[in-house]
Amino acid sequence: MDTVTAGTGHVRELVDRHLERFLDQQMGRLGFLGEVDVELVREFLAAFVLGGGKRLRPSFVYWGHRAAGGERPEAVLPAACAVELVHAAALLLDDVMDEAGSRRGRPAAHVALAGVHRRSGWRGDPGRFGESAATLLALLALSWADAALLETGPRLGPALDILTRLRVEAIGGQYLDLARTAGAAGEQVSVISLYKSGKYTVERPLHLGHAIAGGCADTRRTLSAYALPLGEAFQLRDDVNGVFAEPARTGKPVGADLLQGKATFLLAEARRRTGSAFLDHITDERGVAVARELIVECGALDAAERRIAALADEAVAALDRPPGIPPDARQALIELAALSTGKAR
Numbered sequence: 133m134d135t136v137t138a139g140t141g142h143v144r145e146l147v148d149r150h151l152e153r154f155l156d157q158q159m160g161r162l163g164f165l166g167e168v169d170v171e172l173v174r175e176f177l178a179a180f181v182l183g184g185g186k187r188l189r190p191s192f193v194y195w196g197h198r199a200a201g202g203e204r205p206e207a208v209l210p211a212a213c214a215v216e217l218v219h220a221a222a223l224l225l226d227d228v229m230d231e232a233g234s235r236r237g238r239p240a241a242h243v244a245l246a247g248v249h250r251r252s253g254w255r256g257d258p259g260r261f262g263e264s265a266a267t268l269l270a271l272l273a274l275s276w277a278d279a280a281l282l283e284t285g286p287r288l289g290p291a292l293d294i295l296t297r298l299r300v301e302a303i304g305g306q307y308l309d310l311a312r313t314a315g316a317a318g319e320q321v322s323v324i325s326l327y328k329s330g331k332y333t334v335e336r337p338l339h340l341g342h343a344i345a346g347g348c349a350d351t352r353r354t355l356s357a358y359a360l361p362l363g364e365a366f367q368l369r370d371d372v373n374g375v376f377a378e379p380a381r382t383g384k385p386v387g388a389d390l391l392q393g394k395a396t397f398l399l400a401e402a403r404r405r406t407g408s409a410f411l412d413h414i415t416d417e418r419g420v421a422v423a424r425e426l427i428v429e430c431g432a433l434d435a436a437e438r439r440i441a442a443l444a445d446e447a448v449a450a451l452d453r454p455p456g457i458p459p460d461a462r463q464a465l466i467e468l469a470a471l472s473t474g475k476a477r
Contacts, residue, residue, distance in 0.1 A: 140191055144190075154210075172245070172248070172265075173269065181273070188472065189219055189332075189337045190213065191468055192337035192468065195341065195461050196340065196341025198345075198458060198461040198464070199354075199458065200341065200351050200352075202345030211295070214278070214281040215295070217273045218273070218274060218295070221271070224273070242262040246259050246261060247262075249262060278295075284344060291340060294343050298336035306328055326363065329366060330362075331359075333363055334362050334366065351455065354450060358447045362473070366472045369473045371399075372398055372436055375424060391414055393414075402430055408426070410422070411423055444472075448465075
């Protein structure tokens with residue numbers, strides 16, 4: 133469900149315009165690199181930030197601000213853009229760690245940069261160059277996130293605290309996912325999902341907008357009561373899409389989670405229901421196809437869909453907790469819940 137409403141669409145337009153101005157400014161500071169290298173940054177970072185994504189996390193920043201009584205959109209847009217830059221960094225690094233071949237229907241940045249190295253006839257290993265260059269672009273995006281946040285104004289201190297928590301939790305959750313996939317014992321799937329995605333996608337962006345508005349503690353608690361179940365539902369939807377949605381729709385290779393043995397609710401539920409070790413030893417597209425059938429037949433997919441629906445309902449119900457939030461913010465957050473958890477089409 134990718135339909136944007138008037139409210140969410142308007143926020144995306146505001147964020148896109150602010151991002152474009154900000155990135156133009158930052159690109160102008162890179163002249164010391166030389167023309168060729170500046171163009172690489174423009175193509176593989178600036179264009180990547182501007183060219184795709186739902187702006188979901190910036191939307192939560194914006195509506196967290198409005199839910200807390202914020203009246204001036206211009207006050208929160210720098211923070212919304214900062215979160216989108218953090219997200220761009222996370223995607224670049226995620227693709228390197230997962231050895232992903234594609235992103236948004238195109239070669240992943242590290243793969244494309246390896247191709248640049250190869251075609252240019254440079255010394256050294258093209259793959260190593262591609263991964264190193266993509267990592268540096270991610271670090272640049274993280275630096276730009278701080279630069280964007282500097283425009284926040286008098287609430288910069290609380291905003292920086294929340295953005296730092298967001299990054300620390302996302303990095304920690306990603307490490308747990310990496311370690312669990314590699315076979316390390318430890319954290320449950322729900323803990324990984326909470327920190328890798330739930331807090332990073334929904335709760336901390338809402339808190340960031342709330343902090344910039346100077347919102348009260350009761351409103352922050354309401355936002356958390358909405359965010360935590362929705363964040364879990366969002367991750368569950370992403371897990372389901374990673375197994376069942378078509379690559380043309382997701383922009384990612386089909387069955388990547390299955391091939392990597394990711395620690396997800398969907399796969400954990402299928403393992404529990406079947407007792408089969410097959411799901412831990414998938415190496416090719418044929419194995420992916422068999423695993424998809426197994427996940428459906430054992431009822432794990434239905435269980436995941438029911439849990440997504442229940443969590444989304446829990447999130448929406450939390451919006452009616454006292455002291456309440458402005459009606460436009462409530463409606464937008466309901467729409468964002470649907471956008472976050474709807475099936476890919």
